Amino acid sequence: MFILLGKLVYSFIWLFLLFNLVHPFPKPANIVAYVGLAAFVLTHGLQAWMLQSTMTNQEKEQDKFKALKLFIFGVFETLSWKNKK
Incomplete structure (x- = not known):
């Protein structure tokens, strides 16, 4: 719930x-x-660039929009990765 709210707030800030x-x-x-x-x-x-530079080619192919989602939602996207694991 907290992560979803954070992503929503980040979306409004970007807009x-x-x-x-x-x-x-x-x-x-x-x-x-x-x-x-x-x-x-x-x-x-910077966060998206660091993620992109540490990913292997196989990881890049599996989730092509991972860096874009990180660029838009920032730390809340990384928190959602932690909850998925």
């Missing part, structure tokens, strides 16, 4: 931050949204 690119918010809020988007892209991108 909020990406909406700012299409329709910018008023002056101080748009800067905060740009910084937040940059932080999300950098941290989640």
